[in-house]
Amino acid sequence: MKKIHVSGIVLTVLAAVQAIGARTFLHPCVHEDGSLAACAGAGDWLFGLGLAGILLGLGLTLLPVRGIRLALCAAALAWGVCTLLAPGTLSPICMMPSMRCQMVTRPGALVLGVLILLCAAGSLVIAARKGKRA
Amino acid sequence: MKKRSLPLRNLARRPVRTALLILLVAFQALAVFGGSLVIFSLRNGLQSLENRLGADIIVIPATARSKVNPESLFLQGTTGYFYMNRDRLEKLENVEGIERISPQLFLASLRASCCSVPVQVIGLEQETDFVVQPWIARSYGRALGLKDVVVGSRVSAAVGESIRIYQENCPVVGKLDATGTGLDTAVYCSMETLAHLLDAARAMGHDLQISGDSAAQVSAVYLKVKDGYDVGKVTDDINVHVRKVEAIQTRNMFSSVSDSLRSVSSVVVWLIAAVWVLALMILLVVFAMMMNERKREFAVFRLLGMSRGQLGGMVRTEAVLCGAAGGLAGIGLALLVILPFSGLIEASLGLPYLMPGAGMIAALGGGTLALCILMSALASLGAAVRLSRVDPGTILREGNG
Numbered sequence: 001m002k003k004i005h006v007s008g009i010v011l012t013v014l015a016a017v018q019a020i021g022a023r024t025f026l027h028p029c030v031h032e033d034g035s036l037a038a039c040a041g042a043g044d045w046l047f048g049l050g051l052a053g054i055l056l057g058l059g060l061t062l063l064p065v066r067g068i069r070l071a072l073c074a075a076a077l078a079w080g081v082c083t084l085l086a087p088g089t090l091s092p093i094c095m096m097p098s099m100r101c102q103m104v105t106r107p108g109a110l111v112l113g114v115l116i117l118l119c120a121a122g123s124l125v126i127a128a129r130k131g132k133r134a
Numbered sequence: 135m136k137k138r139s140l141p142l143r144n145l146a147r148r149p150v151r152t153a154l155l156i157l158l159v160a161f162q163a164l165a166v167f168g169g170s171l172v173i174f175s176l177r178n179g180l181q182s183l184e185n186r187l188g189a190d191i192i193v194i195p196a197t198a199r200s201k202v203n204p205e206s207l208f209l210q211g212t213t214g215y216f217y218m219n220r221d222r223l224e225k226l227e228n229v230e231g232i233e234r235i236s237p238q239l240f241l242a243s244l245r246a247s248c249c250s251v252p253v254q255v256i257g258l259e260q261e262t263d264f265v266v267q268p269w270i271a272r273s274y275g276r277a278l279g280l281k282d283v284v285v286g287s288r289v290s291a292a293v294g295e296s297i298r299i300y301q302e303n304c305p306v307v308g309k310l311d312a313t314g315t316g317l318d319t320a321v322y323c324s325m326e327t328l329a330h331l332l333d334a335a336r337a338m339g340h341d342l343q344i345s346g347d348s349a350a351q352v353s354a355v356y357l358k359v360k361d362g363y364d365v366g367k368v369t370d371d372i373n374v375h376v377r378k379v380e381a382i383q384t385r386n387m388f389s390s391v392s393d394s395l396r397s398v399s400s401v402v403v404w405l406i407a408a409v410w411v412l413a414l415m416i417l418l419v420v421f422a423m424m425m426n427e428r429k430r431e432f433a434v435f436r437l438l439g440m441s442r443g444q445l446g447g448m449v450r451t452e453a454v455l456c457g458a459a460g461g462l463a464g465i466g467l468a469l470l471v472i473l474p475f476s477g478l479i480e481a482s483l484g485l486p487y488l489m490p491g492a493g494m495i496a497a498l499g500g501g502t503l504a505l506c507i508l509m510s511a512l513a514s515l516g517a518a519v520r521l522s523r524v525d526p527g528t529i530l531r532e533g534n535g
Contacts, residue, residue, distance in 0.1 A: 095290035096253075096288070096290055097290065098319060102477065103477040104478055110470075110474045111471060114470055115470075
């Protein structure tokens with residue numbers, strides 16, 4: 001039976017939460033007239049990174065080859081860093097701390113980014129160790 | 135194999151069981167640390183609000199309540215403006231028992247650019263102000279010049295930058311410490327600057343409902359009552375004798391906040407208690423089941439020469455390791471959620487919310503960790519005592535039968 005890797009499943013779930021969240025509960029500010037706020041790009045970044053993360057997570061869940069797994073783990077680390085940097089660095093956000101993008105989107109990205117980094121680092125250590133033992 | 139490394143190896147050999155134990159303790163730590171942090175932040179916020187609003191009574195126009203709730207103006211940063219004629223000030227000065235008196239003038243800025251929000255601009259009479267001036271003095275030692283402003287901690291402008299209010303560029307000369315209230319989103323300036331901004335707003339066609347000279351208006355008057363006088367009585371005197379004003383005791387404003395704080399705190403405390411009792415019961419059952427499952431393993435250890443004390447010590451060490459790992463995980467998770475989302479928590483609760491300092495957070499974390507380790511050790515104690523009483527020969531014979 002094909003072995004399924006738990007860390008891959010966790011990363012897929014985190015990626016799905018990120019992609020869905022960027023369009024729902026983590027969405028950035030929206031003006032009353034429906035026009036785009038300056039922080040709209042941050043939401044797009046999080047959504048795109050979430051979709052890329054789903055592919056990475058599925059790859060880590062199903063692919064057994066060590067070299068590929070190590071590369072995917074490194075990519076997941078980069079995904080975590082990009083998630084942390086998306087609101088504020090990769091894309092501007094609003095200035096006032098009372099704005100939604102500052103109160104919800106950025107903290108949400110921080111929590112997701114840290115969890116992704118922890119999970120990706122764990123997967124990387126496990127994949128590297130398995131290679132040493134083999 | 136070294137005896138010291140046995141507990142670690144035992145835990146590593148059963149990763150799922152170990153992960154579940156750690157998860158359970160992490161849940162306890164999350165509840166205690168997260169709950170305590172929220173309660174401490176609320177108390178800290180109330181304390182800082184009491185310190186910042188150093189007046190006993192705030193007097194506002196009688197019609198102000200129809201425009202904005204004064205409590206939400208001070209606590210939640212709701213912007214608003216209301217005006218009364220300056221001659222009310224002289225009438226208030228004649229009320230018996232007043233030690234200090236200082237007016238303030240309010241103005242709500244317009245939404246300036248794509249994402250900025252309106253901020254409350256407050257004009258202070260620098261010669262008489264005893265409310266904000268002591269706090270301004272901490273970051274700016276001089277008197278505020280024309281167009282100079284001092285901003286609250288949550289206004290995104292640094293000292294040296296300028297903020298644009300009604301097409302007027304105002305240099306930021308100081309930034310105040312956080313209070314965890316609506317005062318953190320306010321902008322403070324001199325009365326002259328505010329009168330200037332009021333004129334600019336009126337020139338832009340903004341209807342402020344002021345009749346006459348804007349320099350002859352005030353929005354609120356802050357009063358300090360002389361020692362020996364009853365604040366409630368002075369408040370009543372003002373409400374009876376000075377027409378078209380409403381005097382509010384700041385203590386009453388705080389009491390509604392502290393009532394809300396008390397109810398939020400009691401809910402959090404009960405939730406923490408419920409989580410702890412439940413998790414402790416689960417831990418006791420889990421350890422009892424675990425010991426039952428590992429009876430043969432322990433019997434072998436006894437036959438290999440381990441004393442009862444050493445066996446009990448091994449079980450306790452395993453529990454302590456799980457407690458420490460779970461405690462650290464729970465504290466880390468709580469910090470990861472509560473620190474970044476503090477703005478959202480403050481906005482949702484609608485109460486003054488100010489995070490304690492790093493030292494206090496570290497002390498809370500240390501206490502929670504110690505509690506988690508202690509509880510895990512206690513939960514394993516009963517199982518360890520039971521274990522020391524069993525005869526290894528009988529257990530191994532039972533297994534073979």
